Amino acid sequence: MPKGQETRDFIITKAAPLFNEKGYSGSSIADVMLATGLKKGGIYNHFESKDELAVAAFEHNWGLLKARYAQALHTAGESPTAQLFAAIDVHVGFAEGEPVVGGCPLLNTAVESDDGHPLLRERVREAVDFWRDLLRNIVTRGIAQGEFCIADADEIATIIISTLEGGVMLSKLYHSPDHLLRAAAHLRTFLNDKLLL
């Protein structure tokens, strides 16, 4: 791997949690300089603009989350039930700063970008689309395999995502994992009652 790519990745690695914690408007290139030890020119060598860096940082954070999902699904094995529960557990990590400090990048970036940053908003949308697809597919497969009863997979995805993200918001606000844990527990009960056969 060429040196340039390495530096670029290094910058992203440092900028990603920063943007996740302080937001796009709240983070400055000076913050990134501090976090990386690089000078302005060094950063602009790898990114054309703060926007490009912000997008890359978001993609990095989202990549970390996606990796957790992949790993969770893999560990869960073939069972849609196990997979669905594993997927929920991944999100609970945000209460402990995992896999990235500052809470869920989807929530953070969605809330900041939905009224004025189309570029970032588009990326968040793609990420949430991916997440919804992932959940929908598990549900659809669960139904097909006779593990789940008939249900609207998209609706289930909405419910899971809504409940988890709202739970993240509360847990971050109160600096306590309790709310997120309750939200996850609620989801498990809900799925047990309404989806599992």
Place this chain on the structure above:
Amino acid sequence: MPKGQETRDFIITKAAPLFNEKGYSGSSIADVMLATGLKKGGIYNHFESKDELAVAAFEHNWGLLKARYAQALHTAGESPTAQLFAAIDVHVGFAEGEPVVGGCPLLNTAVESDDGHPLLRERVREAVDFWRDLLRNIVTRGIAQGEFCIADADEIATIIISTLEGGVMLSKLYHSPDHLLRAAAHLRTFLNDKLLL
């Protein structure tokens, strides 16, 4: 008669949706100047700092939401069941920019402030505390009056708030009320199944 108070209120009225849409860091005093037609000094005559204005704007938005809750509860009458459903319906309005454009100020402000703006965060916390109290009280009263079965009122509040706020996030992200409507529908079913006798 107090012209000063009128101007102060006028500024707040204009700044409140602005801050709700663009966030604290994303909004500048220049934006407020544009929105109000006042000059910098005219604004600083009424607010000591951007912080003070931001807090006032948040309180204004939260006041609008609180008023909706009061009205909804009043319209719902005495029944805890009716009140709980009415409370949920209030939040659905955010999908249509009601009672303030830019989505739920609690969600927006919580997400922006939880990693670095203690002043605002404190205010959001107080507001969410109020909301949780309101929901808890309805649940507690429902149990006492024999309308609800035994349940952890605080847990119910967490579930309702999480689901709604996550739904607002999704609906804002997709510019569509669907997700929020689904989240609300889910809550109604959940409450019917698990809380109502």
Place this chain on the structure above:
Amino acid sequence: MPKGQETRDFIITKAAPLFNEKGYSGSSIADVMLATGLKKGGIYNHFESKDELAVAAFEHNWGLLKARYAQALHTAGESPTAQLFAAIDVHVGFAEGEPVVGGCPLLNTAVESDDGHPLLRERVREAVDFWRDLLRNIVTRGIAQGEFCIADADEIATIIISTLEGGVMLSKLYHSPDHLLRAAAHLRTFLNDKLLL
């Protein structure tokens, strides 16, 4: 005395030490508001501009100093020797914040105004002219009355003023009366040796 004049005097009384301590550029109308409890309009009712107020404040401080001189000379009686020594003693008071906090207004205002505030500079010059006159007159009278030997009265005045003002500067800088006391002692010895018969 009309109410207006009273208020004007009150403002001056409060502004005078403020300007003496913080200087013309370093003091703001807001400072004067704070010191007086009046609002902007209340101050501008009595002074057309900050300049006018600054001049009035300087004149007030200078008036306090002049009064000390008058009193000292009066107490000293007719003897030019006693008068000269009394005049020196007056200035020593500045080490203790007397008759105005912030040091000698002549020194302060001269140093700030000599490179850019002609209005104030003119006033300081008049004040120092007065002081020089006072000293010269004592010397001249002392010579005429045979108490002093022949000397250049203007030169004597320059030496006294220079030494005292430099002493004030040092004592203010070191927050200690020592330097000013030494300067005054030096002047007394000098006069005893060189002027007194």
Place this chain on the structure above:
Amino acid sequence: MPKGQETRDFIITKAAPLFNEKGYSGSSIADVMLATGLKKGGIYNHFESKDELAVAAFEHNWGLLKARYAQALHTAGESPTAQLFAAIDVHVGFAEGEPVVGGCPLLNTAVESDDGHPLLRERVREAVDFWRDLLRNIVTRGIAQGEFCIADADEIATIIISTLEGGVMLSKLYHSPDHLLRAAAHLRTFLNDKLLL
């Protein structure tokens, strides 16, 4: 080669007389922009704050003065008497804008900073300490070498500094070197009479 250092020095060179003439409060970054031809950012690339620039400017002015002292002492040779008289002569230059326009930076900065700018005040104090040391050392050496009679060296330093600085104030106020020249002449006579054997 270090362009940055050059620019920094250039800024200081231009800002130093400006601050000496108009004072810290009386000088603005805009003034420095005008004096240097640089833009705001260009200045802030080299100084973290106006304070830092002000301190640098003071140190520059003080450096010029110190250099004059060094040169004067060197030219004067070994004799304490010659050195003492040379040191006095250095200060007389301020009447002609030498080595820096705007008068003595020690006097100017002391008078402005003693009631509210601790950072600058500290620097002035160090500078005056240096000057006092220099004078004290000459006196002490003069006594040791039998050129001077027994005397309190610190007292002599106070008298010399007070008289010169007061003289500078008067000469600046009257835009005439006369007062400072008289003050210096007085010092020479005083030293001849009281110190020299």
Place this chain on the structure above:
DNA sequence: GATGAATGAGCCTTCATTCAT
């Protein structure tokens, strides 16, 4: 005579960005 409200210019400082080296 005093206030409160408004202004326009200015304050110090930071912003994202560019580019010669």
Place this chain on the structure above:
DNA sequence: GATGAATGAAGGCTCATTCAT
């Protein structure tokens, strides 16, 4: 590929001043 130096615009805030009430 990284730096250091520069910029123009914008940041939040304070200034002295005016004037209707």
